[in-house]
Amino acid sequence: MNPYKNAVFQLNQIAELLDLNKEIIEQLKLPETLHKFDIKLKLDNGKIKVFRAFRSQHNSARGPYKGGIRFHPQVNESEVKALSMWMTWKCAIAGIPYGGAKGGIICDPKKLSPGELERLSRAYVRKLSPFIGPWTDIPAPDVNTNSQIMAWMADEYIKRQNAKRKMRRWGNLGANPLASFTGKPLVLGGSQGREEATGLGGVYILASLAQKLKIRKEKLKIAVQGFGNVGYHFARLAQKAGFKIVSLSDSRGGIIGKQKPENGRGRYLEVERVMRWKKKTGSVVGFPGTKTITNDQLLKTDCYVLVPAALENVITKNNAARIKAKVVLEMANGPTTPEADEVLHQRKILVIPDVLANCGGVTVSYFEWVQNLQGYYWEKAEVLAKLKKIMVRAFLDFWQNYQTLKVTPRMAAYALALERVVGAMKIRGS
Ligand code: GLU
8 A cells, every 4th residue: 555666566567568778767766856854833822843744856857847735644755756756657648848746744734724724835835945946846736735825835935036036026037936836826827727627637538538438428427536626626527528427425425316216217416516515514425315325335336437536545456346337537646556456457447547537637737837937828718728639639649559559558658658758868868
């Protein structure tokens, strides 16, 4: 259950398959730089609490480091290292000019006041500010972080830069310093469409897959585990696109539509109404017309597409044999362990890997960065059209590899990523 071990295992697998240069693969196993530090935070009650924080900068062969920052009690070095490696592959698959990074703070943001959260976010950036920036490393939101946190972080970064150079306001930094973070609010240089980009990107991938498999959307019944930013927008937009949502869950439990008396079939869920319920009650559980299930039961529900959209290591060797779905669309990062991957492969369940399925988020982050650097902002329709183009292109490149290489879908996606990353490293002479 060690995500970094899983990431290295996958890298070894693809290196063997493609017979890649051993020295380069050894380099790729470790992040180029790993920042680890403690943040001393003064709590509202006057006491000091120490929080461990990380930023893993995995690879910069194709461009500056890019990747989110998560706030979670289970953040650890192994997880951050794995997630930064996955970001390298993800950016390469999307074909956007970045390397990979990931950061995190071990904390439970639900137990912090808004003031504490702001001070923690700013302190994180104060420590990291010499090592990040528009052409160095561009962080973004991840689990439990959002546009408000990015706004505090970007503001802190700009203040540090200006203080260092004894300049005021926007300084003269060569690049718009707002391009140092993505996933910012619209009023502070954010991009249209960023909020729903990861979910929408996943819907584009699923629609492309349905076309290849020649299955009509309404036949694709979907169960989604996780109802945060990614799970919610994915479910909402999938429903809007014509797919059917049969089951949803959050950290407190899951729901499945009750059977209709007329035909015994399960009711489909209306995602926006479920969200309104969750806002009112704190959870999806108890939504009228549904039966309560556990998160584990959700993984085994009768559906065509299972969508893990929460944390890593939820599909394991203990439950992979009982998954009924024919497709697993990984909207979370690293939800399937390598052992489970093997079981699913043998059972002919198609696993569309995270590095492809959820690359829509970082793709619109890229658009945000481009807009910040140009100082010219696009309309939502333009952002979404450009996102669709990149997602469909990535899917077709992946599918081509999947058909020709005759390997698992994950390895087909990795082949694409490694070709691009190793290609850049070789041509640069590293
Ligand atoms: N945290 C997101 C991811 O894992 C987005 C990263 C970004 O936009 O840089 O893909």
